[in-house]
Amino acid sequence: MASTLILISCEKDSKIEEGAAYFGGEVVNPRENFVILSKSKKVLDTVFLDESNRFLYKVANMEEGLYTFRLWAAEGLEYQMVLLEPNDSIIFRLNTLEFDESLVYTGRGARKNNYLINLFLDGEAEDKVVLGYSQLAPHEFERRLDSIRNHKFNKLKKFNVKNPTSDIFNNLVEGSINYDYYLSKEVYPFVNYANSERANFEALPSNFYDFRSEIDYDYSELMDFFPYYSFLKHHFENMALSEHFKKSDDTVLDVKSKNYNLIKLDLIDRLMINDSIKNRLLAQTAFEFISKSKNTDEYDEVLNSYTAKNTHVENGTYITEMVSSLKALKTGSFLPEISILDYNNRELNLKDVINKPTVLYFWSNTYSSHNDSHKKAEELKVKYPEVNFIAIHATTNKQQEWKSLILKYNYSKDNEFIFKNPELAKQKLAISPINKVMIIDKKGKIVNAHTNMFSIMFEEELLGLLNQ
Incomplete structure (x- = not known):
C-alpha cells in the first residue's frame, strides 16, 4: 500500500519529465538508510531513505537498459537488477530478511521486472534439477535440458500475448534463457561424476557444442546480466581445458595449472569483443590462478600474459601489486610491517x-x-x-x-x-x-x-x- 502511495504521488506530480524514468521503493527492516543506484558499474547516486524507509529517484538523461540497486541486507551488501525504459515509474518493496524472495514491483514497467525476477528465482531452483540431470548420459541430459528451454520460451510467448513488451525486454529474456541453457552444457563435463573430465569430454556427442556458433561475444545488452557473464566464465574454462588436454597427459581439471590458465587468457583475448567483459574475464582468470597457486615462480609468466592483454589500468595495477605481495609472503618470510x-x-x-x-x-x-x-x-x-x-x-x-x-x-x-x-x-x-x-x-x-x-x-x- 505504501509503495502504491509513492507511485500515485509521483504520477500526479506535474513536474514529471517526459522520457525520464522514476524508480523508488520501500525497504522493510533496513540495515542502513540508503540505496546505491548504478548503471554498467558506474554509480549514479546514493539515495537516502526517508523516515518511512522509502525513496523515489528520477533517472534523467534516460538510457534504457539494466540498472543495479544495492542495499544492506541480512547477508551483507546485496544487489538486484531492474530494467528501466523511458517513462517507466517503477516502485519495489522488499524485506532485507528475505531479499530476492520478497522483492515485488508495482507501477508502470513493473510487469516486465516481476517477470525477470521470477525468471531469476525459478533459475535458482532449476539449477538443482539440472545438477541431477547432469549425472545422466549426454543424450538424455540434452533431451531434458531442451525440454526446460522450450517450456521457458512457451511461457514467454504467453506473456507477450497479454503484455505489450519491448525489444530490449525480449532480448534480455531470450538471452537469459539461451545462455542458461548454454551454461548447463558447458559445465556438464565438470559436474558429471561418472569419470574424469577428459573421459567426459571424450564421451560427448560430436554436435554437443554446436550452439557455440550462436554465441555473441559482444552482447552489449546482456553485458551486466549475470547469466551471460557466468556462461562466458565457464565457457572459457571448458574450452581451455579441452585445449590443455590436447597438449598434456592430464585427465582432470587442475585450476593451478599454469599452462591451462595461459590457454584460457589467450582464448579470452582472441574471442571476446566487448572490452569491458574481456577485461573482467582476464582479471578473474589471473586473480584465481595467482591466489590459488603457491608456486610463485610461475606468477610472472601468467602476469605478463595478462598484462599484455588487459586494457583496464586499475585492474592491472591491482593484479600486479597482488603478485608483488604474494612473492613477499612466501613460506619462511616474516610478516610485513602492519x-x-x-x-x-x-x-x-x-x-x-x-x-x-x-x-x-x-x-x-x-x-x-x-x-x-x-x-x-x-x-x-x-x-x-x-x-x-x-x-x-x-x-x-x-x-x-x-x-x-x-x-x-x-x-x-x-x-x-x-x-x-x-x-x-x-x-x-x-x-x-x-x-x-x-x-x-x-x-x-x-x-x-x-x-x-x-x-x-x-x-x-x-x-x-x-x-x-
Whole structure:
C-alpha cells in the first residue's frame, strides 16, 4: 500500500519529465538508510531513505537498459537488477530478511521486472534439477535440458500475448534463457561424476557444442546480466581445458595449472569483443590462478600474459601489486610491517602479537561467512590449545562500528583486531578473498600465506606446524 502511495504521488506530480524514468521503493527492516543506484558499474547516486524507509529517484538523461540497486541486507551488501525504459515509474518493496524472495514491483514497467525476477528465482531452483540431470548420459541430459528451454520460451510467448513488451525486454529474456541453457552444457563435463573430465569430454556427442556458433561475444545488452557473464566464465574454462588436454597427459581439471590458465587468457583475448567483459574475464582468470597457486615462480609468466592483454589500468595495477605481495609472503618470510588496533584502541604491530604458533583469519560483516569462520576457530582452539587464533576485521578502521559488531556477535575481545589502514594492509597481505587464512610459526615466519580453515587438509597443516 505504501509503495502504491509513492507511485500515485509521483504520477500526479506535474513536474514529471517526459522520457525520464522514476524508480523508488520501500525497504522493510533496513540495515542502513540508503540505496546505491548504478548503471554498467558506474554509480549514479546514493539515495537516502526517508523516515518511512522509502525513496523515489528520477533517472534523467534516460538510457534504457539494466540498472543495479544495492542495499544492506541480512547477508551483507546485496544487489538486484531492474530494467528501466523511458517513462517507466517503477516502485519495489522488499524485506532485507528475505531479499530476492520478497522483492515485488508495482507501477508502470513493473510487469516486465516481476517477470525477470521470477525468471531469476525459478533459475535458482532449476539449477538443482539440472545438477541431477547432469549425472545422466549426454543424450538424455540434452533431451531434458531442451525440454526446460522450450517450456521457458512457451511461457514467454504467453506473456507477450497479454503484455505489450519491448525489444530490449525480449532480448534480455531470450538471452537469459539461451545462455542458461548454454551454461548447463558447458559445465556438464565438470559436474558429471561418472569419470574424469577428459573421459567426459571424450564421451560427448560430436554436435554437443554446436550452439557455440550462436554465441555473441559482444552482447552489449546482456553485458551486466549475470547469466551471460557466468556462461562466458565457464565457457572459457571448458574450452581451455579441452585445449590443455590436447597438449598434456592430464585427465582432470587442475585450476593451478599454469599452462591451462595461459590457454584460457589467450582464448579470452582472441574471442571476446566487448572490452569491458574481456577485461573482467582476464582479471578473474589471473586473480584465481595467482591466489590459488603457491608456486610463485610461475606468477610472472601468467602476469605478463595478462598484462599484455588487459586494457583496464586499475585492474592491472591491482593484479600486479597482488603478485608483488604474494612473492613477499612466501613460506619462511616474516610478516610485513602492519599496524593494528585492539579493542582498547591501542596501536600495535601485527608481528608483536604473535608469540606462539598462530592462525590469522580475516573477516568482514559484509559477508555472512564471518560467523562460520569464528565458530570454526572456536572448535579448533579446543583441539589445538597450543595455537593462537587471531581474527582481524579487514574492511573497516572505525572503532565504534567494529566494537558494536564484537558485542553483537559475542566475539572475544582479546583476539580481535582491526587494521589501522585496511586498504594498505589488504594489499600487503594479499587478502582476497576476504576469508583467507594465514599460518604463522612461533618465530613469526610464514608457513602458509593462503589457506582455508574449512579445507580437509587444514588440521594436517596445524599438526605440521606444532611438530616443527
